[in-house]
Amino acid sequence: MPVIIFTEHSEDKIKKSSLEAVSYGVALAGKLNTEAIALVVGPTAAPLSQLGEYGIKKVVHANDTAIIASDTKSMAAIISQAVDAHQADVIIFSNTLTAKGVAPRLSVRMKAGLVTGAVALPDLTNEFTVRKTVFSGKAFADVTILSPKKIISLNQNAFEIIKSTGAAEVIPFTTATIPSSIKIKKVNRMAGEISLAEADKVISAGRGLKGPENWGMVEELAKLLGAATACSRPVADSNWRPHHEHVGQTGLAIAPDLYIAIGISGAIQHLAGVNRSKTIVVINKDPEAPFFKAADYGIIGDAFEVVPKMIEAIKQLKK
Amino acid sequence: MKILVCISRTPDTTAKIAFTDNNTKFATEGVQWIINPYDEWYALVRAIELKEKDASIGIHLVTIGGAETEPIIRKALALGGDEAIRVNSIEEDPYFIASQIAFVAKEGSYDLILTGKETIDHNGSSIGAMVSELLDMPFISLATKLNIEPTQAIVTREIEGGEEEAEISFPLVISCQKGMAEARIPNMRGIMAARTKPLAVKEPQSAEKLTTTKAFVLPPAKSGVKLIPAETPELLVQLLREEAKVI
Ligand SMILES: Cc1cc2nc3c(=O)[nH]c(=O)nc-3n(C[C@H](O)[C@H](O)[C@H](O)COP(=O)(O)OP(=O)(O)OC[C@H]3O[C@@H](n4cnc5c(N)ncnc54)[C@H](O)[C@@H]3O)c2cc1C
Ligand SMILES: Nc1ncnc2c1ncn2[C@@H]1O[C@H](COP(=O)(O)O)[C@@H](O)[C@H]1O
Numbered sequence: 001m002p003v004i005i006f007t008e009h010s011e012d013k014i015k016k017s018s019l020e021a022v023s024y025g026v027a028l029a030g031k032l033n034t035e036a037i038a039l040v041v042g043p044t045a046a047p048l049s050q051l052g053e054y055g056i057k058k059v060v061h062a063n064d065t066a067i068i069a070s071d072t073k074s075m076a077a078i079i080s081q082a083v084d085a086h087q088a089d090v091i092i093f094s095n096t097l098t099a100k101g102v103a104p105r106l107s108v109r110m111k112a113g114l115v116t117g118a119v120a121l122p123d124l125t126n127e128f129t130v131r132k133t134v135f136s137g138k139a140f141a142d143v144t145i146l147s148p149k150k151i152i153s154l155n156q157n158a159f160e161i162i163k164s165t166g167a168a169e170v171i172p173f174t175t176a177t178i179p180s181s182i183k184i185k186k187v188n189r190m191a192g193e194i195s196l197a198e199a200d201k202v203i204s205a206g207r208g209l210k211g212p213e214n215w216g217m218v219e220e221l222a223k224l225l226g227a228a229t230a231c232s233r234p235v236a237d238s239n240w241r242p243h244h245e246h247v248g249q250t251g252l253a254i255a256p257d258l259y260i261a262i263g264i265s266g267a268i269q270h271l272a273g274v275n276r277s278k279t280i281v282v283i284n285k286d287p288e289a290p291f292f293k294a295a296d297y298g299i300i301g302d303a304f305e306v307v308p309k310m311i312e313a314i315k316q317l318k319k
Numbered sequence: 320m321k322i323l324v325c326i327s328r329t330p331d332t333t334a335k336i337a338f339t340d341n342n343t344k345f346a347t348e349g350v351q352w353i354i355n356p357y358d359e360w361y362a363l364v365r366a367i368e369l370k371e372k373d374a375s376i377g378i379h380l381v382t383i384g385g386a387e388t389e390p391i392i393r394k395a396l397a398l399g400g401d402e403a404i405r406v407n408s409i410e411e412d413p414y415f416i417a418s419q420i421a422f423v424a425k426e427g428s429y430d431l432i433l434t435g436k437e438t439i440d441h442n443g444s445s446i447g448a449m450v451s452e453l454l455d456m457p458f459i460s461l462a463t464k465l466n467i468e469p470t471q472a473i474v475t476r477e478i479e480g481g482e483e484e485a486e487i488s489f490p491l492v493i494s495c496q497k498g499m500a501e502a503r504i505p506n507m508r509g510i511m512a513a514r515t516k517p518l519a520v521k522e523p524q525s526a527e528k529l530t531t532t533k534a535f536v537l538p539p540a541k542s543g544v545k546l547i548p549a550e551t552p553e554l555l556v557q558l559l560r561e562e563a564k565v566i
Contacts, residue, residue: 010479069478070459070476070478070483070485071457072448072451072457072458072460073451073452073455073457073458076452096479097460097461097477097478097479098479100444100445100448100460100461101448101458101459101460101461102448103445103448104413104417104445104446104447104448104449104452105448105449105451105452105458107413107414107445107449107452107529108414108417108449108452108453109452111414111527111529112529113412113414113529113530114413114414114445114529114530115530116442116443116444116445117442117443126533129533131536132442133442134440134441134442134535135330135336135439135440135442136439136442137538138336138537138538139336139338139535139536139537139538140535140536140537140538141532141534141535141536142532142533142534142535142536143530143531143532143533144530144531144532144533145529145530146528146529146530146531147527147529181457181487181488182457182459182485182486182487183485183486183487184483184484184485185473185484185485185486186483186484187478187481187482187483187484188481188482188483189478189480189481190480190481195479195480197479201565201566225566243463243497243498244477246497249332249356249439250332250356250357250360250439250497251497253442257565258559258563258565258566268332268333269332269333272332272439275538276538278565279559279563279565280541281555281559282544292544292546293541293544294541295541295544296541296544296545296563297544297545297546297547297555297558297559297563298544298545298546298547299546299547299548299549299552299555300546300549301549302549305549306549306552307552309552309553310552310553310555310556312553313552313553313555313556313557314556314566316553317556317560
């Protein structure tokens, strides 16, 4: 019966996207009159009992498995053991890079229908129908899960974190060891950056900035606002910015609360990756730039004059 | 060495997204169809690049789709696939599609199965991982680099906040994204050759359907942009704080 939420951690913290998934799972369990269990895999110093503050009463911690997240097969095997042990019917993921490898494997393993990119709680009056993004955010589809077991992978920034009070009981969970067929040779992490997928504010710039040497003001604005930085595809293709900053139809799809686009024309392929942002601000010197049609706020002007003034205004505000 | 590349057909990236039949079907009128960009630019082209270094590699393509997908299969053959298999089904459930690909893959005993990162219409990013589980193979998602050695692949994949390089023995499944390959366009010779390359049509095997799409919904239109004079960006900052409440 219960709803199990696959809860990810990094640097000894529960990830923000997982807190969204936890809130979603708790809300769904409420609707289904059942309990919500958080499943945490791998050792972590994150204070798991604090998941109680998000409505969780029980945390199942598979802490003895030093398993690598990249090993999708072992990961799916561990999750399915926990699902079986608790006879859960619904499994919730946040649609992270890890989930993209694991949730579909689990779907096959458990013959559980999977909806990835969910944006809302299932409609239970209409069988079990979940709304998800399709056409790269240009539309939604209502997908009904037909199987008794169900998996939902929730889009990041699509569901609000809901706080409650209480402490959760943490129950260690021992899993059968699974040999890994993947040898990790090297890991490169960009330290200190805000993850673009999880960021609630994103400052993005395009070819209008003329060259990589002009990104200083973008980074300064981002830093002031605690935002992540992003860019249009040609900018990444010209190696002005790292590839992982590329957003759009063929890059990352994001849905932050605030997206500021500087010197980006707003081509349909760019919009596809950012149009779910809650507030969109466009700064472009061309009044005809298509991006203005998708924007909430706009400034028609030269970025090299407007952005430094914005930075000043924000500094004033912070004083 | 045999590589199977999973090819799907999607509407062109500029296609107008609209629905018919009471919002249950995508409106295809006037829509141009393309090979899903991830399948073409990264999965297929990387397979072709590998074959250019080692001519003994065979590249097979598989599409689960109706007869209307054949033009894009021919295009994929023109780019450099050796032969193609179309499983004649218009079923859209990911588990069903993955099951069909797994049947084809089993028959052909491939060393490497490549998919795109995701389809730009369904946005599932799930078929590759499903196929790997059905075949009990390792799966590497979101690969940005792929090199092969006689018994194993060396793959770089995106992880949160960085990347990771791994070694995995064949056979395996990899989903491909940006970074994998250099873009290319089919040339005349390829287009001519593609006409006579084998394209086998198979009927689907029975497999379960775990999901079904009931309806589509378009997002509400934006109410219109509020323009702020360029001389007063501080007004924008104020609105973002007091009206939108985002900073
Ligand atoms: C299949 C396919 C997939 C694609 N996928 C993506 C994708 O995922 N993401 C993506 O971004 N693109 C994608 N594209 C490319 C897309 O079509 C556009 O070419 C691209 O988004 C344009 O980038 P841009 O806006 O930075 O550059 P441009 O179109 O060159 O626009 C630059 C803008 O800057 C403005 N500008 C210039 N100087 C200034 C100034 N001083 N101050 C203020 N504004 C200024 C100009 O008015 C202009 O609007 C894809 C294309 C195809 C065909
Ligand atoms: N109908 C199909 N036929 C063949 N391959 C497909 C099909 N649908 C999806 N794929 C492959 O699976 C990948 C991921 O698709 P999806 O899970 O729908 O996002 C695509 O990039 C393709 O490589």
